[in-house]
Amino acid sequence: MALAWRAARLDERRPQTATARSLVFTVPGWPGHLPGQHVDVRLTADDGYQAVRSYSLAAPADGDRIELGVQSVPGGEVSPYLAEELPPGAEVEVRGPLGNWFVRRPEQTEPALLIAGGSGVVPLAAMIRAHRRAGAPSLLQLLYSVRTPADVWYADELTDHDPRLDVRLLYTRQAPPGTARAPARLTLSDLEKPAARLESTGTVYVCGPTGFVETVGDLLLDLGRDPATIRTERFG
Template sequence: MIDPAEAAAQWRIATVVAIRPETARAKTIVFDVPDWPGHLAGQHVDLRLTAEDGYTTQRSYSIASAPTADARIELTVDAVPDGEVSSFLHDELRVGDLIELRGPIGRYFAWSEAHDHGLLLVAGGSGIVPLMAILRSRAQAGATEPARLLYSSRTVDDIFYQAELDRLVARADGFTLTHTLTRRAPTRWPGERGRIGRVMLARHHFVPEGRPDIYVCGPTPFVETVAEHLVAMGHSAGRIRTERFGPSGEFR
């Protein structure tokens, strides 16, 4: 029997089976991955590109899809200015192309319905991707413990998964969603405006009661600021899981 860690460390040749737009700057890429060992919501993969001259480069991308029985996974990739890998994935990649992947990686940020104590989720920009995997997994499992998502985007056009998030709210299974826009909001915008702070977190009941599991993902300064606010509000630092990314768009 192959050890799960050993299986995750193997590079696999994945086939691109679908590409769809999420926003003007983001695409979801669906891969068929032979012998995929399965994943938990919140985990990520390494993706490696190799040029004809042998030059290689790799990036880590969160898995957007919920765990399923088949060998397909989805990655949602934001176009990063001058991003070596994201530029290739946006401009060159086509259905039928082959890409090297390994994973799944990272159990620290993973979520399973077997340990559902309620969820508080805070996303900044493309940091929504692993949190979307968690929400999809939660819906798939029929979980009903309360889950709240506070999602910060620059503008309405930058919101990932808009229609699907609305459908998840409509399930009326304890999931509530609040958007905040930091740059431009339309007239009669029903959500929040501005950056996430302690007052906004408190207004939307991101409070310690019930000892919920907390996941925060986004750019490094965003994640650090939100985590500091949550601790100041009384949350245990040990229950706040964080994942962040830098200018390259790579998670760490």
């Protein structure tokens, strides 16, 4: 059965980086969703032209409210408009929730390893927020690869010293002064300790650009991780 398109009213837009935004919508009749799922967003121009793009849900279910993470892509048809121009109170259409593989369900309160590249942190943020909301005592580890400190999404939440969240930021182009790790792409050595801390049956979630996800997946296999424990979501 096909999912219906629903009207979604923009309530709030919050900056995350110079080009990234969190958008909060009210969607009457929203059926709820699982952390890790996404939606399709449809824009319709005055002449009837329509454009559809997919965006990850950044927060756990909250009644009729949903939060999306939008990275503005230069020259894009949809993301620059959503990130900068759509006025509060205006409506778009959304369809979802979509995706049932890259999810963390309420009964999953065990430790997990989350690995993000750039805006791939958005669905992982939903998992972290749901874990905190549930009061689960187990540890979530987050490896987050970004170009520079200015590119970190959810910076306040990820640096609040929650003992249930172990965050390691891996910079690829510019690191803060005093950072021990030189800027570089994620390597096997970055994964060794976090993977060793996770039980062999623990789930690893990897989200980011296609090349990043494929590289991380191969490195995890090199470390002996069971492919059945690795869940991936890619874009671009």
